[in-house]
Amino acid sequence: xxxxxxxxxxxxxxxxxxxxxxxxxxxxxxxxxxxxxxxxxxxxxxxxxxxxxxxxxxxxxxxxxxxxxxxxxxxxxxxxxxxxxxxxxxxxxxxxxxxxxxxxxxxxxxxxxxxxxxxxxxxxxxxxxxxxxxxxxxxxxxxxxxxxxxxxxxxxxxxxxxxxxxxxxxxxxxxxxxxxxxx
Amino acid sequence: xxxxxxxxxxxxxxxxxxxxxxxxxxxxxxxxxxxxxxxxxxxxxxxxxxxxxxxxxxxxxxxxxxxxxxxxxxxxxxxxxxxxxxxxxxxxxxxxxxxxxxxxxxxxxxxxxxxxxxxxxxxxxxxxxxxxxxxxxxxxxxxxxxxxxxxxxxxxxxxxxxxxxxxxxxxxxxxxxxxxxxxxxxxxxxxxxxxxxxxxxxxxxxxxxxxxxxxxxxxxxxxxxxxxxxxxxxxxxxxxxxxxxxxxxxxxxxxxxxxxxxxxxxxxxxxxxxxxxxxxxxxxxxxxxxxxxxxxxxxxxxxxxxxxxxxxxxxxxxxxxxxxxxxxxxxxxxxxxxxxxxxxxxxxxxxxxxxxxxxxxxxxxxxxxxxxxxxxxxxxxxxxxxxxxxxxxxxxxxxxxxxxxxxxxxxxxxxxxxxxxxxxxxxxxxxxxxxxxxxxxxxxxxxxxxxxxxxxxxxxxxxxxxxxxxxxxxxxxxxxxxxxxxxxxxxxxxxxxxxxxxxxxxxxxxxxxxxxxxxxxxxxxxxxxxxxxxxxxxxxxxxxxxxxxxxxxxxxxxxxxx
Numbered sequence: 243x244x245x246x247x248x249x250x251x252x253x254x255x256x257x258x259x260x261x262x263x264x265x266x267x268x269x270x271x272x273x274x275x276x277x278x279x280x281x282x283x284x285x286x287x288x289x290x291x292x293x294x295x296x297x298x299x300x301x302x303x304x305x306x307x308x309x310x311x312x313x314x315x316x317x318x319x320x321x322x323x324x325x326x327x328x329x330x331x332x333x334x335x336x337x338x339x340x341x342x343x344x345x346x347x348x349x350x351x352x353x354x355x356x357x358x359x360x361x362x363x364x365x366x367x368x369x370x371x372x373x374x375x376x377x378x379x380x381x382x383x384x385x386x387x388x389x390x391x392x393x394x395x396x397x398x399x400x401x402x403x404x405x406x407x408x409x410x411x412x413x414x415x416x417x418x419x420x421x422x423x424x425x
Numbered sequence: 426x427x428x429x430x431x432x433x434x435x436x437x438x439x440x441x442x443x444x445x446x447x448x449x450x451x452x453x454x455x456x457x458x459x460x461x462x463x464x465x466x467x468x469x470x471x472x473x474x475x476x477x478x479x480x481x482x483x484x485x486x487x488x489x490x491x492x493x494x495x496x497x498x499x500x501x502x503x504x505x506x507x508x509x510x511x512x513x514x515x516x517x518x519x520x521x522x523x524x525x526x527x528x529x530x531x532x533x534x535x536x537x538x539x540x541x542x543x544x545x546x547x548x549x550x551x552x553x554x555x556x557x558x559x560x561x562x563x564x565x566x567x568x569x570x571x572x573x574x575x576x577x578x579x580x581x582x583x584x585x586x587x588x589x590x591x592x593x594x595x596x597x598x599x600x601x602x603x604x605x606x607x608x609x610x611x612x613x614x615x616x617x618x619x620x621x622x623x624x625x626x627x628x629x630x631x632x633x634x635x636x637x638x639x640x641x642x643x644x645x646x647x648x649x650x651x652x653x654x655x656x657x658x659x660x661x662x663x664x665x666x667x668x669x670x671x672x673x674x675x676x677x678x679x680x681x682x683x684x685x686x687x688x689x690x691x692x693x694x695x696x697x698x699x700x701x702x703x704x705x706x707x708x709x710x711x712x713x714x715x716x717x718x719x720x721x722x723x724x725x726x727x728x729x730x731x732x733x734x735x736x737x738x739x740x741x742x743x744x745x746x747x748x749x750x751x752x753x754x755x756x757x758x759x760x761x762x763x764x765x766x767x768x769x770x771x772x773x774x775x776x777x778x779x780x781x782x783x784x785x786x787x788x789x790x791x792x793x794x795x796x797x798x799x800x801x802x803x804x805x806x807x808x809x810x811x812x813x814x815x816x817x818x819x820x821x822x823x824x825x826x827x828x829x830x831x832x833x834x835x836x837x838x839x840x841x842x843x844x845x846x847x848x849x850x851x852x853x854x855x856x857x858x859x860x861x862x863x864x865x866x867x868x869x870x871x872x873x874x875x876x877x878x879x880x881x882x883x884x885x886x887x888x889x890x891x892x893x894x895x896x897x898x899x900x901x902x903x904x905x906x907x908x909x910x911x912x913x914x915x916x917x918x919x920x921x922x923x924x925x926x927x928x929x930x931x932x933x934x935x936x937x938x939x940x941x942x943x944x945x946x947x948x949x950x951x952x953x954x955x956x957x958x959x960x961x962x963x964x965x966x967x968x969x970x971x972x973x974x975x976x977x978x979x980x981x982x983x984x985x986x987x
Contacts, residue, residue, distance in 0.1 A: 245538045249612050256604060256642045263650035263680065267665060270676055277671075352662030355671045362657060362665075 246396040247403075254407045257370075261411050264363045265418055271355040272422065278354035281423035284344060293336025294416055297371070300329035301409040304378075304402050314392040316385065323382040326405070330375050337368050360419065367415055370408045377401045456540035457949060458525050461547045463845065465522020466838075468551055469515050470916075475558075476510035477912060479503045484869070484905035487898050490890040500886035501569035502588070506557075508572030512692065513596055514554045516830050520695035521546070521606050523837055524634040526845070528610060530940035530947060531628045533619030533955040538612040546606040553599025560591035568592035571884060573685065576666030576677040580658055590659050597652040600645050607641025610634055619939075621958030621978075628938045628961075629712060632719045633698030636726040640687050640694075644730070648684035651677065675740060682733035690729040692826060693793075694722060696833035697764060700786045703836050704768050706936045707783035708775030711962060711974070714767045721760035728757050738809045747806045754804035761797055765790060780934075781855035785836035788863055792828030796821060799874065814884070817877025823870045835862070835915070842919075843933045847945040848926030854918035861911030868904030872897050937962035 272281075303325040310318030341361075344350075351361040381401055384390060390398060452460055483503050486495045495503070525543060529536055537543045560567045565586030570579045579589040614627070614635045627635075655677070657663040664670035666677040697718075705712045712718060734742060734750040742750075768790055777783065799821040803809045812818060835858075842850045876897055881888060888894055932941040942964055943952050956963050960974035 245612050245616050248616060249539065249608060252608050252611055252642055256608065256646050259643055260646035260650050263647055267650075267654065267676065270673065271671070274671065274673075351657065352664065355664050358654075358657065358663035358665050358672070362654065362663065366653075 246400055250400040250403050254403065257407065258411075261363075261366070261414075264359075264366060265414065268359040268363050268418060271359050275354055275356045278356065279344075279347075279349045280356050281360070281419055284347065284349050284356075285420060285423065286340070287420040287424045290336065290340060290416070290420060293333050293340075294412060296329045296336070297333040297409055297412055300326045300333070301406055303329060304405045308398060308402050311390060311392045311395060311398050316391070319390060319392075319398075320382065320385050323378055323385060327375055327378050327382065330371055330378070330405075334368060334371055334375070337364065337371075363415060363419070367408070367411055370411070374401070374405050374408050377404070456536075456544045458529050458536050458540065458543055459947060461543055462522050462524075462526025464547055465518055465525060465550070466845075468547075468554070469519040469522065472510050472514040472518075472554060474912070474916075476507050476515055477909065479507040479510065481905060481909055483507060484902040486886065487888070488902040489899065490888055490895045492887050495886060497886040498566070498569060501571075501884075502561075502567040504884055505568050505571055505588075505592070506561075509557065509568070509592065509596070510554075511826070512572065512688070513599055514550070514557075516692045516826060516834070517603065517688075518550050518599075519834055520637070520692070520830075521550075521603060523699075523834075523841070524610060524630075524637075524695060525606070527841065527940055528613060528631055528634055529617065530844075530943065530951060531631050531938055532614065532617060532622050533939050533952065533958065534613065534617040535951055537609050538617055539609050542605050542609050546602040546609065549602030549605070550599045553595045553597075553602060555595075556598060557591055557595030560588055560595075563587055563591070573681050574655070574677075575681075576655070576658075576672075576674045577668060579655065579677075580667050581662075582667075582669070590656065593652045593655050593659075597649060597656070600649055600652070603641055604645040604649075607638040607645070610638035611642060614638070619955045619958060622939075625716075626958060626961045627719075629701035629715065629718055630695070630698035630938075633694045633701070633722055636722045637691050637694045640691050640726055640729070644684045644687040644691075647680060648688075651680035651684070654680075675737075678737050678740065679733070682736045686733040686736065687726075687729045689822075689825070690725055692830050694725065696789070696830040697722065699833045699837040699840070700768060700789055701764075702936075702938065703782045703786040703840050704771050706840075706934050707778045707780060707786070708772045709778075710771055710775040712767065713770035713773075714763075715961060717763050718767050721763040724760040725757060728753065728760070732757065735804055735809070738806050739813045751804055751806050755801055758797065758801050765794060765797075780839075781850070781852060781859055782836045782840035782934075784856070784859045785832050785839065788859070789829060789832040789836060792824055792832060792866070795871075796824030796828055799824065812877050814882055815877035816873040816881045816883055819883050820870045820873035820877060823866075823873075827866060827870070832862075835859075840934065841940075842922065843929030844940055844945050844947070846923060846926070847929055848922055849929050849933060850922040850926060851918050854914055854921065858911050858914045858918060861907055861914060865904045865907030865909075865911055869901050869908060870904070872901050872904075876901075932964065937964045939963055942967075 303322045307319050307322035307326060310316075310322055341364075349357055351357050378401060381390070381398060384397075452464065455461060455464075482495065483500070486492050486500060525537065525547075528534075558567075566588060568574070568588035568591060569586075570584055570589055570592075574589055574592060577583055579592075614631055618627070654663065654665040658665050658667060658672075664672040666672050666674055668674050701712060701718055732750055732754045734746060735754040738747055738750075768786075772787075779787070799817070803812060803818065803821060839850055839855055842848070876894065877883075879891070879894070881891075881894060888898075929945045931944055933945075934941070939952075939955065939958070940947075942956050956967050959978040960966050962974055966973040
């Protein structure tokens with residue numbers, strides 16, 4: 243049905259506004275930190291950049307999963323869904339590593355406005371990645387159980403759209419937080 | 426195949442709903458849009474009574490100068506809860522609920538596009554309200570920082586109690602419900618229309634619900650993000666809105682009103698839709714300038730996104746920003762004025778039947794114009810600086826939300842009650858309700874314009890015995906009790922009519938939109954046969970095959986539903 247795909251598109255539009263507001267809050271305070279940690283003093287753009295590549299690659303693999311579905315290639319669908327989950331999980335691992343590193347140096351959400359905006363923005367993005375991982379795992383489980391014979395599936399297409407969206411948000415977030423501070 | 430009358434496609438699996446089991450479970454577990462709609466209406470009626478009692482306590486406190494009936498703390502809780510309740514748990518869910526009931530019927534569909542999400546929306550609304558009201562039973566009491574909860578007053582150092590936390594959590598929950606409902610409506614209206622129901626033939630109520638739903642989809646995330654930040658501030662010690670720690674109190678105002686101004690159009694556009702359905706039927710004429718009513722709604726929706734800072738003139742944003750927001754706000758008067766002209770032109774030369782729905786719709790036009798005119802006045806920066814945070818503002822927004830939205834809501838209840846229940850509401854009690862409401866409403870709020878210009882500030886629990894203030898406030902309080910009496914008559918009317926009202930039949934008002942083509946109340950499956958839609962008034966075309974609205978229109982069998 244066209245309903246599901248239309249729904250997920252409007253949902254993504256609505257989510258975009260939500261992230262836009264979090265990004266605006268970050269931008270609003272970017273130059274107003276007077277004491278305490280800043281993006282420049284506390285973040286490592288190279289490590290996070292490398293972990294970001296994993297997330298970007300997962301957008302490619304989820305696209306390959308969709309292509310496999312279209313070609314009724316069930317082993318391809320399983321493989322690429324699994325690869326997407328692994329790549330997404332690696333990104334989340336990288337984010338957890340970064341967060342605990344910051345906690346270890348005493349940088350938390352209550353440190354200052356940088357801490358508040360940074361942890362809120364990346365935290366909500368990470369939460370969305372986790373939700374996506376859950377949905378992808380459900381898809382993989384259903385595929386292993388014999389569902390999704392192709393060539394079309396609203397479930398796969400909608401989760402795929404959502405995953406691309408989560409990826410796109412990260413490109414903006416990475417640019418605003420890391421590139422703006424270090425370029 | 427072209428001669429076949431189009432029917433709604435059968436669902437492949439039966440949807441749970443009003444089955445043989447009509448006990449409580451059939452309601453709680455229901456995903457039928459009509460049952461969910463009715464539950465919305467019952468829920469809002471309960472919240473309406475609660476919010477009304479809060480208003481009565483406020484007005485009783487203000488009846489005489491220097492009154493000590495309520496403590497300042499209690500008074501703050503009451504006006505905060507009154508505003509929050511009436512906006513988020515009465516007007517907004519009523520309009521969403523009546524839309525949930527009527528939109529599928531009006532477009533000839535079997536149900537909403539996502540019936541389970543529809544149920545989720547309702548239960549999020551219901552439990553959001555419970556969460557908000559639970560705060561009364563906590564040690565620290567209800568939220569007491571006003572319905573817009575300005576930072577830093579709503580932040581930790583100034584509000585150590587849990588009130589604002591409950592406030593943000595309750596509204597976050599019910600807001601997500603509204604957002605889901607908006608998404609559901611948009612998809613339903615765009616994809617579930619019966620063959621022949623083109624966008625240019627959509628009933629105007631559905632058009633208004635569509636624009637409102639788009640607003641919900643795009644502005645609820647704004648306030649959701651703001652609630653999240655406020656909660657993080659209060660619970661985890663973040664510093665978004667605390668200037669003492671580098672945050673920005675103005676940012677909260679921008680975020681709140683970035684949502685808050687479109688919100689007032691969410692509160693009034695479906696009300697415009699109700700009036701646009703009622704006035705043609707009771708004037709026995711098609712709506713005048715259909716395209717302009719629909720088009721001006723879209724214009725209002727778009728303009729409403731760019732005017733939020735007219736709530737913030739007193740902040741001192743600078744002359745350029747003030748000038749822009751002042752002009753942009755005044756622009757909204759144009760599409761709104763177009764609508765008023767359309768309604769009046771529809772009545773002009775019609776055979777007007779002043780039954781109760783039409784009385785409320787007519788009073789709506791007059792009172793909404795009063796609220797609109799005072800709105801244009803305070804869109805002007807110098808006037809706003811004089812009257813901001815005074816009773817003039819209180820009078821203004823009660824004329825728009827009570828005189829506007831609520832009068833349209835009453836019109837809608839009297840108009841669609843026969844469809845909802847199969848029985849007519851009593852006209853006699855309805856007329857008592859109408860006149861008591863008109864007298865009580867104007868007595869309560871018109872005089873507040875003058876109190877505001879004389880300098881009486883809003884949100885203060887008492888006042889000194891300034892010349893005339895005591896007597897003017899007393900008049901306002903007496904008006905409030907007349908409104909309370911009118912609500913009692915209204916509820917009595919509902920109870921009596923449910924039991925002994927005259928059987929309504931399918932179409933008691935001889936209306937023209939599709940919801941009147943089925944029985945009252947409609948069966949679970951809505952329609953046995955959806956009448957062919959060849960124009961904007963399908964039931965007129967059906968009754969007058971010799972003079973249809975669009976003589977050249979063909980019967981369409983291929984539509985969105987195939």
